[in-house]
Structure formats: C-alpha cells, structure tokens
Amino acid sequence: MKSRVISWLLMSAVGAGLLAGCGDKSEQEQQPPHAEVQVSEPVEIVVYSSRKEHLIKPLFDKFSGETGIKVSYITDGEGPLMARLEAEKERTPADIFITVDAGNLWQAANRNLFQPLQSEILEQNVPAHYQDSENRWFGLSVRARTIVYSTERVKPEELSTYENLSTEDWDGRLCLRTSKKVYNQSLVATLIERHGVERTEQLVKGWVDNLATEVFPNDTSLMEAILAGQCDVGVVNTYYFGRLQKENPDIALALFWPNQESSGVHVNVSGAGITKHAKHPKEAQQLIEWLAQGEAQAMFAGLNMEFPVNPEVPVDELVKSWGEFKADDLNVEVAGRRQVEAIKLMDRAGYR
Amino acid sequence: MSGAAVPYSQLQKPNLLQRVGLLRACALAMALVVCAPLLIIALSWGDIELHIWVHLVQTQLGRLLGNTLVLVIGVGVSVVLLGVPLAWLTATCEFPGRKLFDVVLMLPLAVPAYVMAFVMVGLLDYAGPVQTVLREWFGNSVSFSFRGTGAVIMVMSLVLYPYVYMLARSAFLSQGREPIEAARILGFGSIKAFFKVSLPMARPAIVAGVSLALMETLADFGAVAVFNYDTFTTAIYKAWYGFFDMRTAAQLASLLLLIVLSGLFLERKGRGKAQYYQNSRGHAGKGRMELHGRKAWLATAFCALVFALAFVIPVGQLAYWIINGAWKDWDTRYFDLVGHTLYLAGSAAVITVFAAFVLALYKRSYKSPFSQSLVRLSTVGYALPGSVLAVGILLSFNWLDEWAAMVQQTMGLKVQPVFVGGVLALLLAYATRFLAAAFGPVETSLDRIKPSIPEAAAILGAQPREIALKVYLPMLTPGMLTAALLVFVDVMKEMPATLLMRPFGWDTLAVRIYEMTSEGLWQQAALPGLSIVLVGLIPVMILVRRSAH
Numbered sequence: 014m015k016s017r018v019i020s021w022l023l024m025s026a027v028g029a030g031l032l033a034g035c036g037d038k039s040e041q042e043q044q045p046p047h048a049e050v051q052v053s054e055p056v057e058i059v060v061y062s063s064r065k066e067h068l069i070k071p072l073f074d075k076f077s078g079e080t081g082i083k084v085s086y087i088t089d090g091e092g093p094l095m096a097r098l099e100a101e102k103e104r105t106p107a108d109i110f111i112t113v114d115a116g117n118l119w120q121a122a123n124r125n126l127f128q129p130l131q132s133e134i135l136e137q138n139v140p141a142h143y144q145d146s147e148n149r150w151f152g153l154s155v156r157a158r159t160i161v162y163s164t165e166r167v168k169p170e171e172l173s174t175y176e177n178l179s180t181e182d183w184d185g186r187l188c189l190r191t192s193k194k195v196y197n198q199s200l201v202a203t204l205i206e207r208h209g210v211e212r213t214e215q216l217v218k219g220w221v222d223n224l225a226t227e228v229f230p231n232d233t234s235l236m237e238a239i240l241a242g243q244c245d246v247g248v249v250n251t252y253y254f255g256r257l258q259k260e261n262p263d264i265a266l267a268l269f270w271p272n273q274e275s276s277g278v279h280v281n282v283s284g285a286g287i288t289k290h291a292k293h294p295k296e297a298q299q300l301i302e303w304l305a306q307g308e309a310q311a312m313f314a315g316l317n318m319e320f321p322v323n324p325e326v327p328v329d330e331l332v333k334s335w336g337e338f339k340a341d342d343l344n345v346e347v348a349g350r351r352q353v354e355a356i357k358l359m360d361r362a363g364y365r
Numbered sequence: 366m367s368g369a370a371v372p373y374s375q376l377q378k379p380n381l382l383q384r385v386g387l388l389r390a391c392a393l394a395m396a397l398v399v400c401a402p403l404l405i406i407a408l409s410w411g412d413i414e415l416h417i418w419v420h421l422v423q424t425q426l427g428r429l430l431g432n433t434l435v436l437v438i439g440v441g442v443s444v445v446l447l448g449v450p451l452a453w454l455t456a457t458c459e460f461p462g463r464k465l466f467d468v469v470l471m472l473p474l475a476v477p478a479y480v481m482a483f484v485m486v487g488l489l490d491y492a493g494p495v496q497t498v499l500r501e502w503f504g505n506s507v508s509f510s511f512r513g514t515g516a517v518i519m520v521m522s523l524v525l526y527p528y529v530y531m532l533a534r535s536a537f538l539s540q541g542r543e544p545i546e547a548a549r550i551l552g553f554g555s556i557k558a559f560f561k562v563s564l565p566m567a568r569p570a571i572v573a574g575v576s577l578a579l580m581e582t583l584a585d586f587g588a589v590a591v592f593n594y595d596t597f598t599t600a601i602y603k604a605w606y607g608f609f610d611m612r613t614a615a616q617l618a619s620l621l622l623l624i625v626l627s628g629l630f631l632e633r634k635g636r637g638k639a640q641y642y643q644n645s646r647g648h649a650g651k652g653r654m655e656l657h658g659r660k661a662w663l664a665t666a667f668c669a670l671v672f673a674l675a676f677v678i679p680v681g682q683l684a685y686w687i688i689n690g691a692w693k694d695w696d697t698r699y700f701d702l703v704g705h706t707l708y709l710a711g712s713a714a715v716i717t718v719f720a721a722f723v724l725a726l727y728k729r730s731y732k733s734p735f736s737q738s739l740v741r742l743s744t745v746g747y748a749l750p751g752s753v754l755a756v757g758i759l760l761s762f763n764w765l766d767e768w769a770a771m772v773q774q775t776m777g778l779k780v781q782p783v784f785v786g787g788v789l790a791l792l793l794a795y796a797t798r799f800l801a802a803a804f805g806p807v808e809t810s811l812d813r814i815k816p817s818i819p820e821a822a823a824i825l826g827a828q829p830r831e832i833a834l835k836v837y838l839p840m841l842t843p844g845m846l847t848a849a850l851l852v853f854v855d856v857m858k859e860m861p862a863t864l865l866m867r868p869f870g871w872d873t874l875a876v877r878i879y880e881m882t883s884e885g886l887w888q889q890a891a892l893p894g895l896s897i898v899l900v901g902l903i904p905v906m907i908l909v910r911r912s913a914h
Contacts, residue, residue: 068884
C-alpha cells in the first residue's frame with residue numbers, strides 16, 4: 014500500500030515536471046511576438062563558455078547592470094561545446110563562444126564556428142599577436158607558462174631557458190604536468206615553430222630523461238611535489254602559483270622568467286568570438302568590446318590572477334609583484350596550427 | 366518451451382494480440398531512443414584519418430590496451446573479492462554491527478570516482494601527509510609512489526564494489542536459507558554449500574554487478590587522469606581533444622563497444638543454459654547464521670575496514686576541507702542546486718527503471734535472437750566515455766531538432782531547438798546512459814522468477830497486462846528499488862551529459878563540482894561533493910527500509 018503511494022507520488026512529480034518543462038518552452042516560444050509590441054523588451058544574449066562560472070559570472074552581472082542586456086550562459090569543456098555548436102548550426106542559441114588557450118580558439122575558427130568581427134575598439138585594445146588574423150576571435154586575458162623553482166634548493170642563477178631544463182644539470186630534478194594538457198601542447202608548438210621538429214624532439218626527450226617522477230595531473234600538485242622535495246623545478250601557469258602564494262605568502266617557491274635573452278616567456282590567451290549563427294551579433298560585440306577595456310578588462314584578468322591583454326589596463330597587485338618580463342611575441346595562433354604536430358612529437362618522445 | 370509469450374496469446378481472445386504488441390512497441394521505441402546515439406557513433410567509419418591511426422597504433426595503442434586489460438582484470442577480481450563476501454555476510458549472517466554495515470556499505474556508491482582518486486592521491490602520494498610524516502620519522506629514503514597500477518586498481522575497486530555488493534546482496538536475500546539448509550542436510554559443509562549452492566545461484570547477479578563495474582572502469586576518464594594512468598579511453602580523448610578529430614574518437618569508441626559486446630557474449634556462453642529459480646520470495650533475515658567469537662569479529666573488522674577506506678576517509682577529507690574554508694561556497698543558490706539534482710535524479714530514476722522493466726519483460730517474452738541482441742545493445746552504452754556518449758545523444762536529439770526546424774519553417778514559426786537544451790532531452794539522455802545500471806538488477810530478479818508462476822496466472826485467465834502489473838511487478842520490487850537507487854545516485858554524479866544538455870540555469874551539484882575541479886580548485890569542491898553524498902543517503906535509506914522486510 015505504502016509503496017503504491019510512493020510510486021504515485023513519484024510518477025506525478027515526474028509528470029508535473031515534464032509539463033513544467035514543456036511549459037517553459039512554450040512560454041519562450043511565445044515571447045517573440047511580444048517583443049515586437051513592447052519596444053523595451055530586454056535583449057538576452059547567450060554565451061557558451063569553457064572559462065568557468067566564477068571567472069565570468071561577476072562580469073556578466075556587471076555588464077547586465079550597466080547595459081540592461083541579460084546574459085545567459087552554460088559552461089562545459091571546449092570539446093563538447095564545439096561539438097554542440099557544430100551540430101546546432103543556425104539553430105544555436107549561442108551568440109558568443111569563450112574558451113581558453115589559443116589552440117582551442119584557432120580550432121573553433123578553423124571549423125568555421127565564428128564570424129569575423131570588425132571593431133575599431135578591439136583593434137585598438139587587443140595587441141595584434143593576441144588576435145586572429147581574420148578577426149574571428151580576440152584574446153581577453155594573457156596567461157604565462159613559466160618556470161617555478163624551490164627557493165630552498167635552487168638559485169635563480171642556475172636557471173635560464175625552457176631549453177636548458179633538458180640539460181644534465183636538471184637530471185632527476187624536474188617535474189612536469191601531463192602532455193595531455195593543452196598548455197603544454199601549446200608550449201611545445203611554439204618550440205617547434207622556433208627550433209623545428211628535430212631539435213624540439215631532442216629537447217622534449219631531454220625533459221623526459223630529467224623527470225624526477227611521473228608527470229602530474231595538474232599544476233598545483235606539481236608545485237606541492239616541489240615543496241615536499243620530490244623535485245626542484247617545474248613549468249606552470251602563473252595563476253596557479255598565485256593561488257598558492259595567496260594562501261601562504263612565505264611559500265618556499267618562486268617564479269622565474271626564462272628566455273629573456275631570446276624568445277621570451279611562453280604566453281597564451283583566453284579569448285572570445287561571435288558565433289557564426291549569432292542571433293544578437295550587435296549586443297555580443299558590445300559585450301566583447303566591454304570586456305577588452307577599462308575596469309571590466311582588469312576584472313577579467315584579475316579574477317584569475319592573469320595578465321590583462323590590454324596593455325593600458327593595470328595589473329593585479331600580487332601579479333605585479335612577480336616582476337616585469339619579456340613575453341614571446343609570436344602570434345598565439347601558432348599553438349593551434351602546430352598542436353597536432355606537438356602532440357605527436359611528445360608521444361614519440363615518451364612524454365605522457 | 367520456445368517462448369513464454371506463446372501460451373498466453375493462445376489462451377486469449379484476439380484483441381489480446383494488440384496488448385502483447387503494446388509491450389513490443391514500447392520496448393522497440395525505448396531501444397530506438399537508447400541505440401540511436403550508439404548508431405551515430407558506429408556510423409563514423411565513413412572515412413579514416415590515416416595519419417592519426419598510424420600514429421596511435423605506432424606510439425599508443427599497444428601500451429593502452431595492455432594497461433586497460435590489467436585494470437579490467439584487477440578491478441574485476443577486486444570488486445568480486447570485496448562485494449561478494451560483504452554481501453554474503455550482511456545478507457545471511459549475524460555479527461556485531463551487521464545492521465549498520467548492511468546500510469552503510471552501499472554509501473561509497475555516492476562518492477564520485479574522481480573525488481576518491483584525488484583524495485587518496487592527495488593523502489598517500491609523496492607530497493601527502495602520510496609520507497611526509499613517514500619521512501620525518503624515518504628519513505628521506507622512505508618514499509613510495511601512490512600513482513602506479515596497484516593504486517589505480519585499489520581506488521577504482523573501492524568506488525565500484527557497491528555494484529557487486531548491492532546486486533549480490535539482493536540475490537542472497539531472495540535466496541533465503543532454504544537452499545543452503547537443503548545442501549547442509551545433504552551433507553555439504555558450510556563452505557562447500559556456499560560455493561556449490563549459494564554462489565552459483567547468485568552468479569547472474571554477481572556477473573551483472575561486475576559488468577556494471579567494468580563498464581564504468583572502461584568509461585572512466587576522471588579517476589585514471591588523476592593517476593595519469595592511460596587506458597583505451599585516453600586514446601579516445603586524445604583523438605578528440607588533442608587532434609580535434611571527433612571521427613577517429615567515435616571510431617575508437619565503437620571498437621570499445623565491440624570489445625564489451627564480445628565480453629558479454631562470452632560470459633553468456635560460459636554460463637550455458639543453467640537457470641536458477643526461486644520458489645517464492647525468500648525469507649530474508651529469518652534464520653541468519655549467527656557468527657561467534659573470532660569469526661564474528663573478523664566479519665566486523667572486514668566490513669569496518671572496507672567502509673573506512675571507501676567512505677570514512679574520502680568523506681572525512683571533504684568535511685575537513687569544508688571546515689577549513691570551503692563552507693564559504695555556501696549561498697542560497699545551493700537550494701536550487703540540490704533541488705535540480707533531486708528532481709533530475711528522481712525523475713530519471715523512475716523513467717529509467719520503467720524502461721528497464723519493459724525491456725527486461727520484452728526480452729523474457731520474445732526469445733528471438735533479434736530481441737536478445739537489441740536489448741543487449743541497449744545496455745552497452747554504459748561502457749562509453751561519458752562525453753562521447755553525451756555528444757552521441759546530443760546529435761540524435763539534434764537530428765530531431767532539424768526535422769522540427771523544417772516544420773517550424775513551413776509553418777512560418779521562429780526556428781529554434783525544441784529538444785536540445787530542454788529538460789525532456791536531458792532526462793532521456795540519463796535514461797540512455799544509465800539503462801544498463803537499471804537493467805542489471807531488474808533482469809536478474811526477473812530471471813529468478815519461475816516461468817510456471819506467470820503461466821499459472823495466465824491459465825487462471827489473467828490478462829498479460831495484469832500479469833505484468835500484478836505478478837511480475839510485486840515480485841520485482843526489490844530489484845527495481847536497487848535499480849532506482851543505482852540510477853538515482855549515478856545521475857547525481859553524472860557530469861558530461863548534464864553539462865552539455867542542461868537547460869540554462871539548471872545547474873546541479875555535479876555541475877558545481879565540475880566548475881571547481883576543472884580549475885584545480887579541489888578543496889572548494891568539497892561542499893557540493895559532500896552534499897551529493899548526503900542527498901544520496903535519502904534513496905539508500907528508502908531502499909534499505911523496503912528491502913528489509
């Protein structure tokens with residue numbers, strides 16, 4: 014008897030839910046006619062983002078407050094989001110696609126998921142090597158992938174370049190993150206661009222030979238291993254270091270800016286573009302332009318302790334304390350163009 | 366006898382054929398929904414990206430297949446060694462703490478595998494507290510890696526043994542004491558009676574549990590990634606996320622399906638034609654074997670050890686992180702997150718168990734090779750990596766949207782997606798993904814019902830619908846509750862389909878975990894992580910209450 018009551022309750026809950034779900038749909042479907050009547054109907058733009066909620070929501074809230082344009086979003090990995098955009102074609106609700114790493118941005122552009130965006134504002138505020146050559150996407154924040162070392166066991170004078178980490182000096186002292194992470198694929202892609210495949214493969218083999226232990230699943234656990242004494246140096250994105258430093262200002266780790274005499278520190282971007290079939294390209298452009306300048310740009314980078322893409326915008330205080338450095342000025346597109354080559358090379362070199 | 370359905374339909378008047386047809390129609394419709402994504406994946410073989418295949422074969426596949434084989438064997442053996450004895454002890458014996466363990470040994474099901482992996486590696490690897498203390502005591506020479514093969518197998522087994530435990534438990538409960546008493550009267554020792562009578566009778570249930578555990582092992586990416594342990598799934602993701610070649614990824618995925626299907630086929634062959642029926646619902650809980658002295662304490666210690674490793678340690682770590690600052694993540698949005706999680710998990714559980722019931726009944730009633738293979742095919746999607754299957758499901762709904770768009774166009778309506786991004790599509794996606802989890806327990810309890818029982822009902826003039834609802838359904842209640850619990854908890858933890866197909870604003874606890882962990886903020890994911898475990902307690906309690914009598 015009791016079980017029957019429970020199952021009825023469950024069934025009716027599901028039924029009600031399905032109806033409610035359908036109800037939501039039909040309400041949405043009925044909206045457009047209204048929009049024509051009420052001129053003041055607020056516009057709603059939709060963002061697909063592989064940059065996570067806590068790094069974008071505060072900005073969207075602020076933008077909506079200032080402009081009255083509502084922003085809806087879903088977050089997911091870039092692979093699934095691109096697959097969805099590709100499948101939805103002209104039916105997609107998405108106006109903007111935000112993703113991290115130029116490799117992913119290049120891929121989205123290459124698969125024709127973006128439309129070109131002509132904007133004086135963006136041209137003025139985003140340096141040329143941080144944007145697509147056909148204006149399909151623009152970088153919005155810069156992340157540096159640099160060397161981190163133990164202040165207890167390494168003197169900064171010992172360090173010089175990414176290439177130097179493959180020499181015998183670092184035998185058994187190096188920690189790396191897995192080659193499956195796009196950040197490392199992009200780093201190797203730029204090395205291939207500079208040195209060619211053969212020399213890069215030797216370098217990567219040198220890194221693998223110097224590894225103190227298996228590669229790590231993320232930058233944070235890599236730095237914890239250096240702290241625990243398992244190895245002495247590693248390669249990480251600066252903001253991961255920033256998080257640890259914020260928790261513990263006296264942390265026995267420091268950042269080193271390599272390749273200052275040559276190519277500069279490897280940098281990458283997170284960025285955005287307007288989708289091919291955007292329903293609100295004008296408002297979408299307004300949001301991207303807004304993100305590229307002023308307070309919003311400072312916030313976009315600052316929320317994640319990254320560097321603003323706009324050189325006019327001030328850097329977060331803690332980030333500033335790491336010092337100035339020369340960044341690689343290769344167009345970040347290279348990361349995308351040479352990604353497949355880079356992965357194959359790392360597989361051959363035994364870098365897992 | 367060729368098929369159970371024949372006698373009923375011969376006994377009934379013409380309109381009955383329609384009713385029998387109803388079951389078939391329902392089953393076919395459900396199988397279609399579930400198999401469509403698999404079909405999309407299997408149809409990826411149109412053209413082949415040769416340079417990627419050559420590269421994968423030359424540098425990856427040998428090692429990955431070896432790793433996968435070792436992992437599958439290791440996890441398979443371990444979940445049996447953990448799940449079966451635990452189920453036997455709690456279902457048929459009496460020892461200190463038995464009542465408590467009966468319930469809590471299911472709880473590790475609510476701990477997501479990647480959380481378990483992260484916590485265990487964090488505690489036990491070089492930089493973790495355990496080894497740090499050991500180094501302080503014994504010097505730097507004491508160090509071991511907790512990221513090797515053994516560690517992966519241990520972590521996966523601790524998370525996955527509940528599948529075997531729960532299915533074996535309900536099998537042992539429904540056996541009751543009679544068969545084993547009969548064996549004892551015939552002169553078998555208690556150990557021999559277990560191996561010769563109880564275990565073979567529970568074999569289908571154990572196999573169903575192990576298949577679920579192994580399919581999840583094959584599908585897993587999150588937990589093995591913490592160890593950087595490369596499996597076949599790694600190749601799928603390398604093709605997709607690294608080479609951005611979805612086609613090759615789908616081709617690899619369809620090979621994985623082929624392997625799983627052959628595995629299941631071989632097991633069927635091995636089991637032969639043996640069938641084990643129960644006469645009635647067993648008298649569970651009556652006449653438990655009382656364990657005394659050292660035996661009793663060993664039983665208690667075994668249960669306590671597994672529970673501690675699989676639940677107390679990970680949950681304790683989450684609780685520690687929450688006290689240490691992760692509580693700051695709390696805000697009123699959590700009511701929504703919990704609400705969405707409960708709603709989606711509850712609805713998906715009901716839909717999925719219903720689908721499993723229909724398909725299992727269909728498989729039993731129509732014993733054609735077609736029906737058998739169709740049902741088998743409907744349940745292998747569970748072995749696919751979640752994101753791959755999620756995209757397959759998305760594509761099949763997207764195909765429907767394309768048709769809807771044509772209708773919208775001809776009717777002059779605004780063209781917009783009808784299915785993708787709606788709740789209904791998401792619920793059906795869950796049903797597709799977790800049908801296997803519901804099907805295992807439902808089918809094994811259906812198999813235990815003697816054909817003579819529904820036949821008797823048919824002879825007494827019962828209509829097929831009455832037989833389904835008044836004979837099968839009550840006898841299947843324990844199995845269906847187990848199925849509902851598995852689906853409920855699996856949906857709560859599910860990420861890929863939820864992320865890809867949720868309507869705007871429909872964030873769940875799992876989505877919240879993803880937002881944090883994908884940025885490496887593991888400690889801040891503690892609050893949604895612990896919430897999942899707590900919400901998971903609700904269905905566990907219901908199940909235990911219901912299956913106790």
